[in-house]
Structure formats: structure tokens, C-alpha cells
Amino acid sequence: MATRSSYEELARHLTAVAAVRRELARRMPPDCPPASAAVLMLLKLHGEVRASQLSELLAIDMSVTSRHVAHSAGRGWVERRPDPNDGRSRLLRLTEAGRAQLATLSAVHTETLQSYLHDWSDTEVAQLNTMLERLRRSFDVRPTADPPRTTPAREDSARSRPRRSAT
Amino acid sequence: MATRSSYEELARHLTAVAAVRRELARRMPPDCPPASAAVLMLLKLHGEVRASQLSELLAIDMSVTSRHVAHSAGRGWVERRPDPNDGRSRLLRLTEAGRAQLATLSAVHTETLQSYLHDWSDTEVAQLNTMLERLRRSFDVRPTADPPRTTPAREDSARSRPRRSAT
DNA sequence: TATTGTTATACTCTATAACTATA
DNA sequence: TATAGTTATAGAGTATAACAATA
Numbered sequence: 001m002a003t004r005s006s007y008e009e010l011a012r013h014l015t016a017v018a019a020v021r022r023e024l025a026r027r028m029p030p031d032c033p034p035a036s037a038a039v040l041m042l043l044k045l046h047g048e049v050r051a052s053q054l055s056e057l058l059a060i061d062m063s064v065t066s067r068h069v070a071h072s073a074g075r076g077w078v079e080r081r082p083d084p085n086d087g088r089s090r091l092l093r094l095t096e097a098g099r100a101q102l103a104t105l106s107a108v109h110t111e112t113l114q115s116y117l118h119d120w121s122d123t124e125v126a127q128l129n130t131m132l133e134r135l136r137r138s139f140d141v142r143p144t145a146d147p148p149r150t151t152p153a154r155e156d157s158a159r160s161r162p163r164r165s166a167t
Numbered sequence: 168m169a170t171r172s173s174y175e176e177l178a179r180h181l182t183a184v185a186a187v188r189r190e191l192a193r194r195m196p197p198d199c200p201p202a203s204a205a206v207l208m209l210l211k212l213h214g215e216v217r218a219s220q221l222s223e224l225l226a227i228d229m230s231v232t233s234r235h236v237a238h239s240a241g242r243g244w245v246e247r248r249p250d251p252n253d254g255r256s257r258l259l260r261l262t263e264a265g266r267a268q269l270a271t272l273s274a275v276h277t278e279t280l281q282s283y284l285h286d287w288s289d290t291e292v293a294q295l296n297t298m299l300e301r302l303r304r305s306f307d308v309r310p311t312a313d314p315p316r317t318t319p320a321r322e323d324s325a326r327s328r329p330r331r332s333a334t
Numbered sequence: 335t336a337t338t339g340t341t342a343t344a345c346t347c348t349a350t351a352a353c354t355a356t357a
Numbered sequence: 358t359a360t361a362g363t364t365a366t367a368g369a370g371t372a373t374a375a376c377a378a379t380a
Contacts, residue, residue, distance in 0.1 A: 002289040002292035002293065003289065004273070006289065006292045006293060006296060007292070008276055010280055010292060010295065010296055010299075011208075011276035011280065012205075012208050013295075013296060013299035013300060013303065014184060014187060014188050014191065014299070015204075015205045015208070016302075016303045017181060017184045017188075017299065018185070018188065019226035019227070019303075020302060020303070021184075022227075022371080023306060024178060033346065033347085034182065034346090034347090035347065035348095038182045041179050041182070045179075051361070052360090052361065055362095058186075059183075059186035060186070060347085061350085062362065062363090063348085063350080063351090063364080066361095066362060066363055066364085067363090067364085070363085083361095086356080086357075086360095087355075087361095088356045088357070088362070089360095089361055090361080105178075106171070109174055109175055109178040110171045110175065113177055113178065114174060116305050117302075121169075122169040122170065125169035125173045125177060127294075128298045129173060129177055129180060131291075131295045131298060132177075132184065133180060135284075136183045136184075136186075136187070138284050138287070139186065139187045139190060139283050141283070161190070161193065162348085162349075192369095200368095201369090201370090202369080202370065202371095218339060219338065219339080222339095228373085229338080229339065229340090230339085230374090231370070232339090233341085234340090234341090235370090237340085250338095253338080253379080253380075254338095254379050255337065255338040255339070255379045256337095256339080256379090257339070329371085329372075
């Protein structure tokens with residue numbers, strides 16, 4: 001349990017990370033926006049998955065996932081095939097072209113991060129990775145436990161997490 | 168100097184952080200989007216600054232900064248006054264209402280992060296803060312050194328960093 | 335002529351809602 | 358009736374370009 005100011009600081013840093021991401025995005029090929037890159041990276045990591053699973057991995061709504069997948073499929077990076085066990089579902093998987101695209105992305109990422117983090121040791125980068133991985137897992141709790149609301153943030157039932165499959 | 172796969176992993180984690188940010192954003196008051204929150208946080212941290220300075224602190228283009236500031240000024244959270252030393256410039260500063268809004272944001276951030284990171288120790292949160300702060304500083308080098316391009320990423324002169332003041 | 339800040343426009347990303355097709 | 362995925366629409370965020378005012 002950390003102090004309040006630690007959380008404030010963390011919130012600020014999380015915002016600043018967005019700038020790092022934008023810088024990385026600027027170096028990417030024009031027809032491969034960061035969202036598509038995320039799709040490819042996750043498919044490489046998890047192999048063949050259903051669209052709904054990918055949506056959960058991305059932590060974005062399925063409608064958005066569908067569009068990103070359509071983009072990648074249109075470029076030939078991802079193959080969609082019907083799920084033999086469920087006619088409504090589609091299985092997604094990287095193609096060879098997708099792997100090639102991923103290799104390009106990897107080169108861009110590595111080159112960019114290497115140039116900016118040239119004075120970081122191997123251990124330090126690994127530590128950051130470990131902590132970010134843990135951060136991701138800490139936020140990966142489902143379903144949303146909708147914590148007690150002590151602030152006047154919002155009473156309306158507006159924004160919520162992206163729709164999940166069966167609650 | 169870390170391994171290539173460490174950088175690939177880092178790139179993936181940086182993308183995942185965006186999901187954390189979205190979750191944080193969902194809890195914020197409807198009239199205070201994350202971009203405005205960033206403006207307020209930076210003005211609290213740096214005191215009165217010029218619009219161009221704020222733009223650099225946000226690491227976004229001045230045109231975008233101008234709009235975010237206009238939003239906050241419209242809510243009475245930020246005061247814009249002419250710079251006595253330069254008629255083109257404007258000095259920005261938090262109002263009392265801005266500080267109040269910031270207190271609300273702080274409560275939301277703290278509550279949310281506390282609930283998700285309940286099993287993180289004080290030290291661990293501090294470590295993450297330290298590393299993210301260092302990450303930010305590592306990317307804060309100006310002007311952009313446009314590192315050697317070894318990949319076929321893009322030959323056109325398209326996307327670049329947000330325009331900076333005097334190159 | 336160059337710089338500060340603003341506005342107009344375009345593009346990306348995300349969420350909600352409506353729809354289809356299967357279960 | 359409920360679920361998987363698609364598409365249409367709306368809203369937020371950012372970049373480029375054109376502009377006004379000042380240096």
C-alpha cells in the first residue's frame with residue numbers, strides 16, 4: 001500500500017508513457033499503425049485465437065478489434081478462418097507475410113528503443129519489463145469489481161469497460 | 168545495452184500501458200478528459216509557464232496544446248494572461264478552481280490505482296515510478312537526432328515529432 | 335522575416351448501438 | 358433467447374497547414 005502522492009505520481013507517469021508510444025509510432029511503416037502492430041504482436045505471442053479472445057488480450061471492445069483485424073487481414077498479415085467448433089466464431093492467425101511485417105516492426109522498435117535507452121543496462125530494461133508486466137496483470141482482473149465510489153466522479157452509468165464476453 | 172527481445176517485450180508492454188490509462192480515464196469526471204488532466208497536473212508541477220513550454224512538457228504539438236488549454240480555461244481551471252515580456256506569448260497558471268479539480272482527479276487516481284495495485288508494496292510502486300520517470304527523461308532528448316534508418320520503414324518525410332520551438 | 339498562439343481540416347483510436355448469423 | 362462478429366456513427370486525441378499578431 002503506497003502513499004497518495006505515489007499514486008498521483010504514477011498517474012502522471014502513465015500519461016507520459018503515451019508520449020513514448022507516439023514517438024515509437026512515428027517510426028512505424030505508414031500502413032501499419034500501432035493498433036495493427038499490437039494485433040500482430042499478440043497473435044505471435046498467443047498463436048491462433050478467437051476474435052473475442054484477441055479483444056480481451058487487447059483490452060478493447062470487440063468492434064474495434066474487428067476493424068483492426070480487418071485492416072491486418074486486408075494487408076495479408078492475418079488469416080481468418082471459421083471456427084470448426086462454432087460457426088459464429090472466427091479463428092485468427094498470423095500469415096507468413098504477417099511474420100515478415102512483424103520482423104520489420106521488431107527492427108524499428110529495437111532500433112528506436114536502443115537509441116533512446118542507450119545508457120540503460122540490460123538489467124534495467126529487464127526490470128522495467130518485469131514491472132510493466134506485473135502492472136498489466138494487476139489491471140487484468142475481470143469482471144470489473146466496480147470499486148466503491150467515494151468521489152463525485154460520475155453518477156451516470158456512462159463509460160464502462162469494453163464489453164466482455166459472458167459476464 | 169539490452170537484447171533485441173527485451174526491446175520487443177518493452178514495446179509490447181508500452182502498448183499495454185495504454186489499456187491501463189484508458190481504465191483510469193473511464194473513472195474521470197466527464198468534463199475532464201485525460202488530456203485536460205495532464206494539463207492541470209503539469210501546471211501544478213511547474214507553476215506558471217508559457218504555452219510553448221507546456222507544449223514541450225506534454226510532448227504534443229502546440230496546436231493541440233492550445234485546444235486543451237482552451238478547454239481548461241473555459242472551465243475556469245486555467246488562467247491565461249499576456250506575457251509582459253513578449254506580446255505574442257501567454258502565461259498559463261492554475262486557478263483555485265483548477266486546484267479543486269485537481270484534488271478530485273487525485274482522489275480518483277488514488278482510489279483506482281489503490282484498488283488495482285492493492286497487493287503492491289510502497290517500495291514497488293516507488294520503483295515503478297522511478298523507472299517511468301527515467302524512461303520519460305530518456306525520451307526527452309531534443310532536438311530529435313533522427314537516428315540512422317536501417318529498415319525500410321519510410322522514405323517519405325511524413326510524420327515527425329511535434330513541432331518544437333526554434334530548431 | 336521569424337515566432338507565438340489560434341483555428342480548420344484530416345486521420346487514428348475507441349465506445350455504443352444496430353445488425354447478421356449462428357447457438 | 359443469447360452470443361460472435363461486423364458495420365455505422367460519434368467523440369476524443371493528435372498532426373499539418375494556414376492564419377493573425379507580435380518580435
